[in-house]
Amino acid sequence: MQQHKTKKLSHDELDLVFARIKNLIKKEAKNSSIFITGGTGFFGCWFLESLLYFNEKLKLNIFITILTRDKEAFRKKAPYLFDVPEVNFWEGDIRDFPFPEGMFDYIIHSAGAPKNESRINRFDVFTSGTKRVLDFAKICGCRKFLFVSSGSVYGKNLNIKKFEENLNTIPFYEEGYAELGLAKRAGEFLCYEYSKEYGFEAKIARCFTFIGPYIPLDLNFAAGNFIRDALNGGPIVVKGDGTAVRSYMYMSDLMVWLWTILFQGKSCYPYNVGSEEEITIGELALKVAEVYRRLTGKSIDVVIEKSPDPSKPVDRYVPSTKRSREELGLKQTVSLDEAIEKTFRFYMSR
Template structure:
């Protein structure tokens, strides 16, 4: 069972406490509330509402409430949360007014891209359009889109960190660009609705994250490495281990997302993620050192001589300069926390 550590929720509260007054006596609508981002949003929302004694409610759109009830009964039964059944592309609008909306309802499962690129592209765009229409009629003042660093396309070899001002884009003749291009269109849709209907649109271009609730059996390298290490198996790197990535722990991610929702500038994208780069090979080594130094690391391919490593690293200066956001939990501590979240008792 996946578990959230109480210290992580306290960490989120400490660094966002001053922002929450505007949620008192309000309702927030959240899509994607049953995924990795969503579970952390709900965990932090319920904890903070309890600790600050706020009168606030979150309504969560989901295709299968019963499935989530089995996964997280403590969240499903929480009095500050209501689950609303529907599909992101065509859900019937719930009644009443909402002050805030977080649209995080896009799958990041790589298998879906392989099987149905067109379906993925359509779901991203139509889901965004539907939530914007809902925001328009329900009185939403602040709308947060969880976009992606994929909107920039391939990071140039000469660029160490991608800034929000970079004008690159995905290759429109490559069907693997369906996710990144879908997010680009979603950002444009949000900007158009903001201009026409006066909604404050907050855009978070998200990179790589991990923590409790991250699936350990999908395409997330760090999740696979930790799974193998916990099970005492060799850590397998399918590539050559040279790509450079960065990772932000989930409690830091929540601080960034809540802050951007409440305080971020409208139609002013913020990169969300760590700017501390690490190769996939070095990441595997750190996981092995923390779990068991005797664990073998297998690298499937040999790097080409003179090859420039592929990069996917954000520049996080805008978030820091505008909102004072920065990585507070370093990578090694984050990995230790993630491992503990697989074994420790859930908070009381």
Template sequence: MHDIAPGFSLFRDDLEHVDRELARVWPDLRGAHLFLTGATGFFGIWLLESLIWANRARDLDLTITALSRAPERFLSTQAPHLRDRNELRFVTGDAASFEIPSRRCTHIMHAASENNVDGRPDWPERHLNAAIDGTRRIVDMAARHACESVLLTSSGAVYSTVEANAGPRFEEGPAGIADYASERHVYRESKRLMEVMTAIGAQQHGFKAAIARCFAFVGPYLPLGHNYAAGNLIRDALSGKEIVVTGDGTPLRSYLYAADLVVWLLTILVRGRSGVPYNVGGEHAVSIAELAHRVAAQAGMPADAVTIKREPIPGAAPSAYLPSLLRAKEELGLRPAIALDDAIVRTLAWYRRRMDTS
């Protein structure tokens, strides 16, 4: 039975896991002032609570400044337990135009990202502008504050197939405006551009550019819907009715639990080489169909509770979104510690507890 830590919204086991796994990193953050964008999202809440827990457990003398468009709404509706924390303060604004704090920030974690949840047609333009303007603002702040390290949470989406399917000759690739303006293309190119801008800023101003290319995750606060397959399946399991895979179930993914995600991000922030990207994700590949059945099993549902809507195409190779973890393992000693089934159990337990108390 996992218990919520008093004064926090996450399980005590998870916060203690992060604290323990980062024992070699905490001395490098003693007395640090960390600035966090994307503070109210999935990554951000995990980072906030983990840092606050470690700060108190180890007397690190940390200060955390979090950027939010609406901090009062966040504290009132989503995180009242974070109100009046001595080590936590908020700046109101967005990544492109926030007021840079007067007190020097030693480390920046740029985790802001805007998903197209509402399917708005102007999303490509807004997302690209936010990526460019927000990263420029972060680089300016890092230069002004002489920051030690800037962590950019990039994405595994930056990887794409080489547009060279005609032997040694390159074909044009995008077939028109619709391809260029597609969510997948804009998201990939904006993340790649953010990496380039951060690396150039690091070279020019002397801070470290820590780049984390993030793949797929599971854990408390994972959005239950949108374009997150794991979130959709867990949402269905929580309903107790039917777990639906809308495709053929063959795509391959690997999942990292959120507590391990925090360990990896903070290790890369402190120990990663400048300008060198590190993949962040799970180790073992599972198909979406297998994931659905594992969610059903951990939720105590029968196998026939899973419905796969489409038949696989005979002989077709499954699409795969899988990171190589070799660099993170060899250079930083990172390993996924929490197995997928345990991660699913913890996520289900956390959401069920949340539903019971709402």
């Protein structure tokens, strides 16, 4: 299989974030220290690169510490992010990392768990890791703590068109990836209790599905897998029946939403983050193929491995973002077609 290495985000991409929140960042983050978990992952690379861009453009004197399991692995992945004076990479396991010295104004907790571990171990990484980071928050002077939660906290409620934040459901334990939803619910509870006990603000962002540069091409991300299939010459393979309904937000929009929630959101008050523009997985595969044809002039096939079962309800995973839009003034600015094209261009220009 052809390998696709990442490259640094372009200034055009980072300007999509900078132009919308530069005043907010300048007001809130100047001369601050920020601690980030998950800083070498899909979300984390965007957090880090956007912060470095803010520093460059506004001379903000932001100092960033990234918790990582393996510094050398990240050096190989993105050397251009490694040897930067305002960034410190702190090595350790999320569950028991030694606390770095000094004070941190903000903590962004976006760490995941290894996909190849058992559900028990993944649940432990999520919950024990969140508690460890909160234990650090209570002693490091943290003022605002962003917990990157997940739409999976709602479970599979197949009759609900769009998930709203006040939906008090949880995943059934037999559901696929139930450990993620249950652990994120537990993490939200921990954030609430630590915030009340120790006085820092805990912001909760329930994130759905996203697309953009740095999306993994070899994990359980349909959009990333379809882009990988296209880059490898096709066909694009849909593992299921293609009827599942999802929605996709581009990463520059995600960054604007998450920075805004961190700085302006209410404490212990969850916000859904994602797109309301729904699309079936089968339609997404066709759209990826069409964008690829438009960019390269090459047509590729789409193969859907299973036939739909009319007796089964449709698997839906789409947020209502009314709260985020109306209370924080947030909006989606990049269409799905643009998002797919931008992601292709990122990987094609490696």
